[in-house]
Amino acid sequence: MSRIHLSVPHLGRQELRYVHEAFESNWVSTVGPQLDAFERALSSRIGRPAVALASGTAAIHLGLRLLGVGPGDEVLASDFTFVASVNPIRYLGATPVLVDSDPGTWMMSPERLAEALEDRGRRGRRPRAVVVVHLYGQCADMDALGEVCARHGVPILEDAAEALGATYKGQPAGSMGEVAAFSFNGNKIVTSSGGGMLVARRPEWVERARFWSTQARDPGVAYHHSEMGFNYRLSNVLAAIGRGQLEVLDERVRQRRAVAFRYRDAFADLPGLALMPQAPYGLHTNWLSCFLVDPDRLGATRDDLLAALDAADVEARPLWKPMHLQPLYADCDRYGGDVAERLFELGLCLPSSSNLSLEAQRRVIDVVRDVAGAPRRPGRSPGAAPAADGAGPRIDVPHHRQ
Structure with a gap:
């Protein structure tokens, strides 16, 4: 029997068609029509301008930079998450401050966030930003979290790497904070083999991130640089895969x-x-x-x-x-x-x-x-999902204060 893996790519014919178009046109680097089309498609889906990057981590990094995060700053972040949600804080010389989860959703706790912001404020250390992570395909409670952040004047970056296609009260994941990051890693619900996308409320921020993602080369024929940049742009070939994947999201x-x-x-x-x-x-x-x-x-x-x-x-x-x-x-x-x-x-x-x-x-x-010591069910195959979405019996996770 072959190994059953946790989460593998699910590719089709459309992705191959777009990849062939990329090869036939000879646009295989970090510019090209597939890249433009992928960005337009994601932007249409989320309702915000977008720039395609090499990874979701790169999107978080540039997103935090857009929010002004720098050396000496503090950034609040979900404690219960993958390390890539937090590492970019340190890339920028800032310090992560961790916030626990709500036991009913597993996402960042609005109560803990309020406690953290009030405490940092009393100390004269208002955080520069909050990284809210949407985990395993579910959105955090953005109304509650957003209200707390607005009260303290702190912007939200949505880490939507695991939540493309999820919604919150009809709004797509990634459409509610100032900035958001998506991932198209090979294990995600749709993939470009590797890659990410940054979206932002302000179009000029997306263009700034686009500039930084291509080594921040200033206009002109000379290789002139006045800002720090990064080699973060997605390739046209990988964008072709992502474009086809997005069509079947x-x-x-x-x-x-x-x-x-x-x-x-x-x-x-x-x-x-x-x-x-x-x-x-x-x-x-x-x-x-x-x-x-x-x-x-x-x-x-x-x-x-x-x-x-x-x-x-x-x-x-x-x-x-x-x-x-x-x-x-x-x-x-x-x-x-x-x-x-x-x-x-x-x-x-x-x-x-x-x-x-x-x-x-x-x-x-x-x-x-x-x-579990339970009998198997001979002859029965797992059927289609019923219409009801309930999680069934719940195991309570205690929420004790430290």
Whole structure:
């Protein structure tokens, strides 16, 4: 049996057609019609101007620079996230300050954010920006977070790397902060093999980021530079892949959600295994199918499941390890952290590819049921996702104050 991976690219004929056009036109570097078309398509989808970059990390880096982040500044950031959400803060010589999650959504806690901003304000250290991360395909509560930030005069950068296609009260992820970053890494819901996109409220900011992304070369025939720039532009060939992928985004979202809900239904009789909460305020793409494991009720730990899945040649992962548990960021100030720690301790990501076959998903389901000591269901294949979006039984994550 072949290995079942966590999240793999799902490519089609349109991507190949656009790549052929790029080769036939000989536009293969960091300019070209595919690049322009990719930016236009993403801009139309989000409702803001966009510039295509080499990675989502590059987009966060340039986005923070647009917000004026520099040496000596502080930037508040989600504690429960991938390290790329936080590293660019340090690229700019600034200091991350970590904010815990809300147990009901897993996103940044508005209450903890308010506590952090009030405390930094009392100390005369108002942060330069807040990096709000939309995790695993779900948006953070942007009304609540935005209200807190507006009260303190601090702009938001949306890290929407994991949330392309998600919505918040009808608004696309990436359309609500001053700046936003997307990723098209190979494991994302749509991919350009590697790449990212920066969008911003102000068109002139996007043009400034475009300038910085091509080594900040000043106009003219000479190679003249008055600002620091970076080699951050996406290539026309990779943009061709992304352009084709973006055309099937809605279908990929439907497929990812179907995978998540098939797992949910297959585990509905297992106490102690709960799908990630589906916040009522928007569309969750379920980029990854994430579950919390209550070992006392399931009769097995998260690590028991990881070990059994690995033995069955199935790739599964824990949820993100919080930044305050990373040696790189262990010395950062933080507000809370218990929720993020508990999510990491209990959380499990199962194979979630949009092209995951029913047979492969049955393999995953059978391993989980075996570990839990539950009988398999002979002859039954996981069916299509039902219309209801509820997460099913919930495992509470305590939210204790530190």
